[in-house]
Amino acid sequence: MVFLFNIFYQFGDSLAFLLLAAIGLAVIFGMMKIINLAHGEFITVGAYGTVVSGKVFNLPLPIAMAFGVIVTIIFGLILEKYIIRYLYGRPLDSVVATWGISLIVSQSFLVIFGPSYEGLQTPMGNFRLGEFSYSEYRIFLIFFALFILFLLYYLFMKTSFGTLARATIENPAISSSMGVDVKNVYSVTFAIGAGLAGVTGALYAPTMTIVPSIGQAFIVSAFITVVTAGASPFVGLVPAAAFLGTVQTSVTFFYKSTFGLIAILCAVILIIRYLPNGFSGLILKKSK
Amino acid sequence: MKADYKKNKLQIITFVILGTLPLFIDSYYLDNFSYFMCWTFISLGLAVIWGMGGILSFGQTAFFGLAGYGFSVISINFLGVAGVSLWSVILALTLTGIFGLIVGYFLFYGGIYDVFVGIVTLAMTLVLETFMQQTAGPEYTIGNARLNGFNGMQGMPIIGFEKIPFGLVEGVTQYYFILILSILILISLYKFKSSKMGLIFLASKEDRERVSSLGHNVQKIQLIGFTIASVLAGISGILYTNWGSYITPDSMGLVSAALPVVYVAASGKKDFFSVFIGCIFFVWLSQTLAINGKQFAIIVMGLILVIATRFFPDGIILMLKNKLIEKVKWLQS
Numbered sequence: 096m097v098f099l100f101n102i103f104y105q106f107g108d109s110l111a112f113l114l115l116a117a118i119g120l121a122v123i124f125g126m127m128k129i130i131n132l133a134h135g136e137f138i139t140v141g142a143y144g145t146v147v148s149g150k151v152f153n154l155p156l157p158i159a160m161a162f163g164v165i166v167t168i169i170f171g172l173i174l175e176k177y178i179i180r181y182l183y184g185r186p187l188d189s190v191v192a193t194w195g196i197s198l199i200v201s202q203s204f205l206v207i208f209g210p211s212y213e214g215l216q217t218p219m220g221n222f223r224l225g226e227f228s229y230s231e232y233r234i235f236l237i238f239f240a241l242f243i244l245f246l247l248y249y250l251f252m253k254t255s256f257g258t259l260a261r262a263t264i265e266n267p268a269i270s271s272s273m274g275v276d277v278k279n280v281y282s283v284t285f286a287i288g289a290g291l292a293g294v295t296g297a298l299y300a301p302t303m304t305i306v307p308s309i310g311q312a313f314i315v316s317a318f319i320t321v322v323t324a325g326a327s328p329f330v331g332l333v334p335a336a337a338f339l340g341t342v343q344t345s346v347t348f349f350y351k352s353t354f355g356l357i358a359i360l361c362a363v364i365l366i367i368r369y370l371p372n373g374f375s376g377l378i379l380k381k382s383k
Numbered sequence: 384m385k386a387d388y389k390k391n392k393l394q395i396i397t398f399v400i401l402g403t404l405p406l407f408i409d410s411y412y413l414d415n416f417s418y419f420m421c422w423t424f425i426s427l428g429l430a431v432i433w434g435m436g437g438i439l440s441f442g443q444t445a446f447f448g449l450a451g452y453g454f455s456v457i458s459i460n461f462l463g464v465a466g467v468s469l470w471s472v473i474l475a476l477t478l479t480g481i482f483g484l485i486v487g488y489f490l491f492y493g494g495i496y497d498v499f500v501g502i503v504t505l506a507m508t509l510v511l512e513t514f515m516q517q518t519a520g521p522e523y524t525i526g527n528a529r530l531n532g533f534n535g536m537q538g539m540p541i542i543g544f545e546k547i548p549f550g551l552v553e554g555v556t557q558y559y560f561i562l563i564l565s566i567l568i569l570i571s572l573y574k575f576k577s578s579k580m581g582l583i584f585l586a587s588k589e590d591r592e593r594v595s596s597l598g599h600n601v602q603k604i605q606l607i608g609f610t611i612a613s614v615l616a617g618i619s620g621i622l623y624t625n626w627g628s629y630i631t632p633d634s635m636g637l638v639s640a641a642l643p644v645v646y647v648a649a650s651g652k653k654d655f656f657s658v659f660i661g662c663i664f665f666v667w668l669s670q671t672l673a674i675n676g677k678q679f680a681i682i683v684m685g686l687i688l689v690i691a692t693r694f695f696p697d698g699i700i701l702m703l704k705n706k707l708i709e710k711v712k713w714l715q716s
Contacts, residue, residue, distance in 0.1 A: 182692070182693075186497060186498050188692045190439060191692050192689050194688065195687075198681050198685030203682060206676075206678050206679070315506075318502055322499070322502055353513055353517045360506045360507075363502075364489075364507065371499070
């Protein structure tokens, strides 16, 4: 029983990490076809926003987190306005430019805040089962990740903004001629993606040591999850994260954690090769 | 031939200047210059695959590291065997080429296109780096060569002939070796670009399906381009390892993978000569900036990358080169 719960806990932790890492990237890639290599740095901004405001102004954790998210949204909006906007329709250039942004941001954080920053305490308590102790916060993260995914699904599928956004992505020219403010829709979608990255950074800020390269821990997982999920993120994200989580947990369980990472990287290379549209392609094809 | 000479005045002048450089600067700066030129090959490779074929690959760094490690492992294992410091280079390059061929086959015949090539090659690079990082233990030994994890490998012989008292690739000979190699490679790349195959490769960037419906085997040509790029990256990797007698897994990391992309994007990915000159310039720039701390150099490199893609999508050095040719009438005819 304890053994089973242990596996569930490890798996859930890995699932929540992959989902939260990927969610903002999935919105920007899935809706706008922009490969945002600066996604990890958005997460860094969220994490630093939370920790710095929590330490300097002694804010309670939820408010510090909200502050971190707002800072990330503003950061995302500025980038969109001055750089990303000019790169729509030039996918390779957007990859390169966002990579440049990621280098600038991560190294600037290194210059400003030094090689590491004192973290916050993990909130909530621990509970024991048998001889093991588990963090309640990590269990909370699993459910929170699923909750955010549900919110997003609602936003893009059920609200009028979602309809406008999907129409714009489908055909910007026609949407524009129907009176949709295309530029605005792009900005808002990008801001949502950035904000979600900020949420991820804020949520994980109290659980890890805050270093300027914190985004790199997320970016690789984020990319492989989004690529495995395929073109339609809402359908594919959960099965993709579940699949990769299973691979990672089992390899880490039987071997070492570096091999867990290597295993999922290899799994992704195979998935792109044999399922170029990812899990969502597989699911949508079956349901047709 | 005469027409070639007239068209390429700028190139010829540049190489004459580079050829007489050892007369004017002392050996410390000359060694430094050799280091800058080590990086031109990996960048030229990226210019082939990205500038000509429109395929953005982050795998160049993986091939760079693979060739460097391959050369180290082979040459350390056969230390003392006749001619090892020459044939280990050729063997390491062949291995890199075969690896490039396999990866490329997997990519292009597997129907992976556009940005997905970038993601798969990035994943591949990170797999190699993650693996090499954790090989510090004694169980990771190939023959006599310990891989040494993040500490890196050293102790490989200098490329050259044993009979000659000094290595072929050391000091001034190293400089001329790299210079002549880069001239030969530049000429062959221009030949490749104007060959039938090169033209098909260029066309495949504009419209892959149209080119293949005209009866050309696009996948084969993309595979050839990718393999050429991987071997060029391998040349850089071996020369780099030889230059410092040193290679670490960091040379395959995320930041290292970004650098060739910066050099090529900022120089002008469509023109080999601009990439060659730009690469030397930007490696020099990042080295100079790194004196005040590596992070400042990387920030400036990132800024250059963003500014170049946002405002000069054709590349800064290429633009300057065209301006120069426009202004100086004598260079035109």
